[in-house]
Amino acid sequence: MRIVVASGKGGTGKTTIATSLALTAGESVCFVDCDVEAPNAALFLNPSLDKRKEVGILLPVVDEALCTYCGICSEVCEFHAITVIGEKTLVFPELCHGCGSCTLVCPEKAISERLDVMGVLERGVTATGMDFAQGVMHVGEPMAVPIIRELKKWTLPKPPAIEIRDAPPGASCPVVEVIRGADFVLLVTEPTPFGLHDLKQVVGIIRELKIPAGVVINREGIGDKAVETYCAEADLPVLLRIPMERRFAEAIASGKTLVEAAPEYRSVFRTLLEDITAEVAA
């Protein structure tokens, strides 16, 4: 079962929920931190990362000896990433999506490809024996999606019973890439107008992908009841409510997980997993 923890608005507690869910989910769990721009789960789960893989996209490399400057590569490129100026074929790496179209159409077979490294994938095991993987995008790189795509494919030799993916905030293409292929999406929000607005954006994605979802309302009590009303109207089950408590915020700030700071939540998260399992089965 693949569970994605997503949110829309940033800072609502995705990593808080995802890590505590993982720590109470039993033996065969793999945690995958897919927030490659701001990967934080390792700060809470402290895995020892012993496997590493550089990933990115394949950029075209033009062999000037074979190139006849016909310009077909430039015609097929949707991203204006390759162009012919006089007797010179130029590649603009920052525009290239690595689709391979130019390489495929070149009549002279003058284009080969090289890996343009955009980030790294890392994998290991936490102190509690949980499998852990994360992607880390290099600073200055614009595209998170290729890293997320490779991270999802970097599977374990033996698939875990439960995979928990921690998603980035927002509702654009990186979030879609994380959610694709999931069995369930857990939406973490806060009861404020910002939380509600951004929750609706992610619900737009899960409705299009037709993936079952449930909501966690974090910091209950800080705002209003509009999120509850929306969830009822949109037929989204609210699976968990966590009150605003300063001691939770303080513990998480210092690098503790919620279930470490408040052990009474262990049973709450086990129930949450049972509820998710039931929703997926239905």
Add this chain to the structure above:
Amino acid sequence: MKQLVILSGKGGTGKTIVTAAFAHLAAQGQLTGKLILADADVDAANLELVLKPHLLEQQDFRGGKVAQIDQDSCSSCGDCEAVCRFDAINHVDDLYVIDPIACDGCAACVYQCPDESISMHEQVAGKFYFSESAHDYGPLYHANLFPGKDNSGKLVTLIRQRARRQALDENYELIIVDGPPGIGCPVISAVTGANLALIVAEPTVAGVHDMQRVLQTVRHFGVGAVVCINKADIYPAGADDIEAFCQESGIETVGRIPFDLTVSRAMVAGEAVTAFHPQAASSIAIAKIWEKTLPLLLESK
């Protein structure tokens, strides 16, 4: 004319709260009528929830194209699936179909299809808006990237170009850009060409980690930065770490904002916190940060 971009790395640290308060404070002082606002967080655009804008103009934002297979002429050879690097072509019941959400719009399949059955179709990926904010805070450029769409960087660039053009044409002195979280393409589009970045950091292990990554990103694009610390008293040791890190890196810390539930109440009321309750601890702190940041911005290159 100067451009200030508000960033954070980690989401939910308070970028929009600070932006809205700055808009309110600027309207009270010497910058009345001299400020333009831009919301560059296009897939989670929240500034409008506080600035209550009056819409003046809207237009469709055309994002990337998406491939479509004409099933009548398709011979189901599977060449398209073989060349697609985005896992966007599915083989279902002997038919090849495009997953429009996964499609990157590269058109590689179009050129490989022997039956010429695949064509590219432009799609509307979002809406661009130009508005007047309530309370005379100034013109607001904002947008709504439809759920799951790409090209957020392009939409941010459009917003910033339009804001800049109006600022130059009509002698505005300042643009404040409410940035997105993370460090990827929309952040790069939000920071490029800005005069100063204000990083809203959070004194949490995650917040410190992400602040360092966004500071590296800002430096990579040649923009100077200052840092303020939100919810600073939640974990004072973390706040001290941030200040120490900034001092070592030659980055000025312009203030600390205490954890204050007035901020959430102002959000529910749809007001800038400094307008909602000027004497709240958070409002006083943000006002001090504004007074410190403004001269640095005006001096910046």
